[in-house]
Amino acid sequence: MKQVPRLVAMPEMFDFLTAQLDRGAATPLFMQIADSLQKAITARDIPASQTLPSIRVLAAQLGVSAYTVSSAYAHLVAQGLLSARHGSGVQVAARSIRPEQIVRSASQTPTYDWPWLLGEKQRQGSGMLELSGSALPADWGEARLVSKALKTICSRSAALADAPAEPYGYAPLRTLVQQRLARLHVDCALDQIVITSGATAALSLIINTLVQPGQYVLLDEPTYFGLHVMLRIRGARVVAVSRLPTGPDFAALQSAVQTYRPVLYFTQTALHGPTGTSYSSGDVARLAGFARDHALQLVEGDYYVDLDENPRARISAFDQLASSIYVGACAKSITGPARIGYLACAHPLAREISALKLVSGLANFQFQERVATQALGDPECARNLRSIRQKLDQARGATLAALHQHGLSCFGPPTGGKYAWVRHPDFPDATQLAESAYAAGLVVAPGKVFSPGDRPVPWFRLNVALGTHPRWLEWMKHHAPKVATD
Numbered sequence: 001m002k003q004v005p006r007l008v009a010m011p012e013m014f015d016f017l018t019a020q021l022d023r024g025a026a027t028p029l030f031m032q033i034a035d036s037l038q039k040a041i042t043a044r045d046i047p048a049s050q051t052l053p054s055i056r057v058l059a060a061q062l063g064v065s066a067y068t069v070s071s072a073y074a075h076l077v078a079q080g081l082l083s084a085r086h087g088s089g090v091q092v093a094a095r096s097i098r099p100e101q102i103v104r105s106a107s108q109t110p111t112y113d114w115p116w117l118l119g120e121k122q123r124q125g126s127g128m129l130e131l132s133g134s135a136l137p138a139d140w141g142e143a144r145l146v147s148k149a150l151k152t153i154c155s156r157s158a159a160l161a162d163a164p165a166e167p168y169g170y171a172p173l174r175t176l177v178q179q180r181l182a183r184l185h186v187d188c189a190l191d192q193i194v195i196t197s198g199a200t201a202a203l204s205l206i207i208n209t210l211v212q213p214g215q216y217v218l219l220d221e222p223t224y225f226g227l228h229v230m231l232r233i234r235g236a237r238v239v240a241v242s243r244l245p246t247g248p249d250f251a252a253l254q255s256a257v258q259t260y261r262p263v264l265y266f267t268q269t270a271l272h273g274p275t276g277t278s279y280s281s282g283d284v285a286r287l288a289g290f291a292r293d294h295a296l297q298l299v300e301g302d303y304y305v306d307l308d309e310n311p312r313a314r315i316s317a318f319d320q321l322a323s324s325i326y327v328g329a330c331a332k333s334i335t336g337p338a339r340i341g342y343l344a345c346a347h348p349l350a351r352e353i354s355a356l357k358l359v360s361g362l363a364n365f366q367f368q369e370r371v372a373t374q375a376l377g378d379p380e381c382a383r384n385l386r387s388i389r390q391k392l393d394q395a396r397g398a399t400l401a402a403l404h405q406h407g408l409s410c411f412g413p414p415t416g417g418k419y420a421w422v423r424h425p426d427f428p429d430a431t432q433l434a435e436s437a438y439a440a441g442l443v444v445a446p447g448k449v450f451s452p453g454d455r456p457v458p459w460f461r462l463n464v465a466l467g468t469h470p471r472w473l474e475w476m477k478h479h480a481p482k483v484a485t486d
Helices: 008-018 029-042 053-062 064-081 113-118 145-156 158-162 171-183 199-210 227-234 250-260 281-293 314-320 347-359 365-378 380-405 429-438 470-478
Strands: 082-085 090-093 194-196 215-223 237-243 264-267 299-301 325-329 342-343 419-423 460-461
Touching: 008 029, 008 053, 029 064, 053 064, 064 082, 064 194, 064 227, 082 429, 145 365, 171 325, 171 342, 194 199, 194 347, 199 227, 199 264, 199 299, 199 325, 199 342, 199 347, 215 250, 227 237, 237 250, 237 264, 250 281, 281 299, 281 314, 281 325, 281 460, 299 314, 342 347, 365 380, 380 419, 380 470
Parallel strands: 215 237, 215 264, 264 299, 299 325
Antiparallel strands: 082 090, 194 342, 325 342, 419 460
16 A cells, blocks of 8 residues: 655645546545545544645645535544634644544545535536436536637637636626616615625625624525535534425524524525425515514525526515625526626625625636626527526426325425425435435435434435436336335
């Protein structure tokens, strides 16, 4: 076995990790990084309490994305090998952990946590079918819009490739966002809008601006898969509020607010990520009134707004961003690799967040934002989104029929978007179902990935675009629920 050098100096660590990466392997890059660090830490080649490179420094040195390194670090934090503290960076855990205490190696069977879910793209080409992933079928793609936008922008000025972003984001793109918000009855000025490199970056900026270590924060149960991890890395105390098919559990919300006095409540009113459900207009109005009466600041995630056919009620329309914060994203099928997220809030907060965006390195290059603006402003954009929504509607109907036929049930009727929240009566813990499906070449994300707690969750996320795939239908056929007999 090749001896691992003692990795104390940063250059040695960079060289070691670079040598371990196999970009053509089926194993996701973040798992390869986590596995290499795990071996070095357990072998004491990286000593206890050693501070590791920052996420952005290591990402730049390895030639990978910041999210890849963040996922690797989060995986090792969950294993107890690393510790992350605000202001101190990421360090090797001080307590001694023997190799046999590690539950699983990063390169072995799935760990079913949020870094694993982020490895969807790296698993492509492995032959596994991503039933819970975010990708739509390849023949639904609208890559021509991105290609067309790239050609247009590149023909205008090659110098834009390295041009830094504007503090709030490219003004014409913010104008498009302003028009989107107006369709949701949210009126705001351009200087209330901040463009970010995806919705996750927007959430990160909000957390780092408004949440201090030790403060309580509320979020949906289930929730967006990376949110509870970002909050815990920040040092926040996370309190889950059960989500019902048409709104939050108001009794649980009332109790949590009175008990913990949270600084923020993260919720998703429309096309909820794991479940596909939306709040009723009555519950949106009730929640807006509750937040006003209890001085509770809401962060409204609207990550799939492009897939919402009807502009249903949003919390931000009730208070016009006086105290709420709206977080949106542009459909990846339209903007492609130019990932675009945005947030809208009161002007003083937008100013503070825009400054943090620049100093923390979370800004896009102006080139990205111009490509996205060109694609979103193309007359074909609305037609393409309409086509995708129609295909999803057809797929959703067929998926729900297939689930019912095979004895599986949904948490609530999905109101649109890509996902359904599904359970099989024979699997009280969806992790067991995921393991069974994995053996058949199917990748399923169990409910624990979307939960801040540790208890078993019977639900799993299903991408409705793949809900009638022959391999999934075959698995359901061979795992029909056991029918109780008298």
